[in-house]
Amino acid sequence: MPEFYVSAPGKVILFGEHSAVYGKPAIAAALSLRAYLLVKPNVNTDEIVLEFPDIDLKQKWKVQDIPWESLAQYIRHNNDAPATSDELVPEIMDLLSDLLTDCNLSLHYIACRCFLYLYSNLCSENVAGHHFCIRSTLPIGAGLGSSASTAVCLAAALSALGGHIKAPVHKADDKVTLKDMKESDFIDAWSLMGEKCFHGNPSGIDNAVATHGGAVLYQRMTGPGNPSVRTNIRNFSAIKLLLCNSKVPRSTAELVASVATQNRKFPKVSNAMLDAMDHLVTDAYLIMSTPFLDRSALLELVNINHGLLVALGVSHPSLESIKLISDTQKLGATKLTGAGGGGCTITLLRDDISDEELNNAKLELENRGFETFSTMLGGKGVGMLLAQDLSADQRESKFSFESFAALPNREEIELSIGASILEQWRYW
Numbered sequence: 222m223p224e225f226y227v228s229a230p231g232k233v234i235l236f237g238e239h240s241a242v243y244g245k246p247a248i249a250a251a252l253s254l255r256a257y258l259l260v261k262p263n264v265n266t267d268e269i270v271l272e273f274p275d276i277d278l279k280q281k282w283k284v285q286d287i288p289w290e291s292l293a294q295y296i297r298h299n300n301d302a303p304a305t306s307d308e309l310v311p312e313i314m315d316l317l318s319d320l321l322t323d324c325n326l327s328l329h330y331i332a333c334r335c336f337l338y339l340y341s342n343l344c345s346e347n348v349a350g351h352h353f354c355i356r357s358t359l360p361i362g363a364g365l366g367s368s369a370s371t372a373v374c375l376a377a378a379l380s381a382l383g384g385h386i387k388a389p390v391h392k393a394d395d396k397v398t399l400k401d402m403k404e405s406d407f408i409d410a411w412s413l414m415g416e417k418c419f420h421g422n423p424s425g426i427d428n429a430v431a432t433h434g435g436a437v438l439y440q441r442m443t444g445p446g447n448p449s450v451r452t453n454i455r456n457f458s459a460i461k462l463l464l465c466n467s468k469v470p471r472s473t474a475e476l477v478a479s480v481a482t483q484n485r486k487f488p489k490v491s492n493a494m495l496d497a498m499d500h501l502v503t504d505a506y507l508i509m510s511t512p513f514l515d516r517s518a519l520l521e522l523v524n525i526n527h528g529l530l531v532a533l534g535v536s537h538p539s540l541e542s543i544k545l546i547s548d549t550q551k552l553g554a555t556k557l558t559g560a561g562g563g564g565c566t567i568t569l570l571r572d573d574i575s576d577e578e579l580n581n582a583k584l585e586l587e588n589r590g591f592e593t594f595s596t597m598l599g600g601k602g603v604g605m606l607l608a609q610d611l612s613a614d615q616r617e618s619k620f621s622f623e624s625f626a627a628l629p630n631r632e633e634i635e636l637s638i639g640a641s642i643l644e645q646w647r648y649w
């Protein structure tokens with residue numbers, strides 16, 4: 222396949238993080254901050270090159286170093302397409318571990334393991350070596366779905382290279398019909414396997430939003446082959462948000478594990494809180510689904526949800542500082558978003574807030590060392606940019622692997638591959 226980009230959005234969870242892992246419903250929306258993956262055929266067709274500059278990772282493997290013959294017995298198919306499984310296949314993980322011995326940092330180990338697990342299932346020894354480079358305008362490890370957007374980009378690109386899906390045909394404003402969902406559902410399912418490599422026990426909401434975009438009410442269904450339920454939410458554009466990054470690094474895997482430990486230690490208390498979150502999300506969905514958005518009721522539910530997350534033990538002093546500033550300035554209602562433990566908060570803004578009040582609050586937050594984002598909700602899901610859709614000189618500048626890998630920051634990434642050529646992107 223000639224060179225191409227795929228891209229997928231990050232997300233904010235408006236309600237229901239952590240309880241989503243226990244099969245309760247949650248509401249999330251795609252962001253305009255996105256991950257971008259450039260895939261180019263390698264002149265050395267027997268070599269796979271991974272460049273993840275955002276985490277200072279560069280890794281190479283020979284296509285033949287992947288133990289294709291030993292893997293074959295463990296890779297399942299369904300109607301000739303690779304089939305996902307409820308859990309990562311331990312034998313595959315074991316066979317791939319020999320290729321990870323020089324990944325010294327856990328950050329690099331997890332990212333390479335995710336890539337190799339998807340590559341070994343979705344590609345084959347007959348797929349020539351390619352270069353892969355991921356850049357993101359999302360803060361990494363900040364609760365905005367950076368792992369999911371990475372997993373969706375890898376799942377989409379490797380599914381296309383493996384010949385399991387075709388390039389998308391829809392432009393940004395086209396209406397997507399249900400029959401078109403087959404390929405995006407395939408990407409969604411395989412990106413969940415990627416998320417399992419990143420954090421062990423994902424609910425699937427992050428990768429579902431990164432795949433399909435928009436805003437969804439999502440509920441994980443347990444039990445083999447039980448499809449999760451995803452309901453699109455239309456009435457979210459009225460929601461105005463302030464996103465604030467505490468810049469405190471943390472790991473979703475560790476936070477999800479800490480809630481599981483509390484659940485084992487105090488099952489009645491923990492399950493009562495998770496049930497309360499279930500009811501809260503249902504109430505929030507009903508409010509968001511009515512034509513007139515009862516914003517004050519939604520603000521109350523934001524505060525209740527944050528209080529329950531504090532009780533689950535997943536807040537952090539930095540998040541509480543952000544909430545204190547936002548509440549003192551009466552901006553609206555603030556809660557942590559994503560796994561917590563640091564990372565980001567969202568503030569649902571009151572509808573009569575003035576620009577001056579908002580700018581003063583942003584200034585105070587930034588003076589305290591936090592980072593605020595203005596972002597739109599409900600962005601497009603996973604998309605592809607084909608070299609053939611660009612003019613010759615655009616192709617020259619936009620598909621230079623070295624320049625893409627060397628882009629210095631979020632603004633330059635956005636300028637180079639984001640806003641500038643939006644109309645040429647196609648979506649599954």
Ligand SMILES: Nc1ncnc2c1ncn2[C@@H]1O[C@H](COP(=O)(O)OP(=O)(O)OP(=O)(O)O)[C@@H](O)[C@H]1O
Nearest residue numbers: 273275357362363364365366367368472473559560
């Ligand atoms: N641009 C990127 N390049 C390479 N790896 C990335 C990139 N973005 C995310 N990752 C991978 O995802 C991991 C962060 O995932 P994690 O789930 O902990 O945080 P998050 O997805 O940002 O937050 P949340 O899961 O709460 O939404 C990183 O450690 C890295 O392995």
Ligand SMILES: C[C@@](O)(CCO)CC(=O)[O-]
Nearest residue numbers: 238239241423424559560
């Ligand atoms: C904490 C969590 O609920 C959301 C992480 O963004 C984990 C998950 O649902 O996979």
Ligand SMILES: [Mg+2]
Nearest residue numbers: 366368369473
């Ligand atoms: Mg994540």
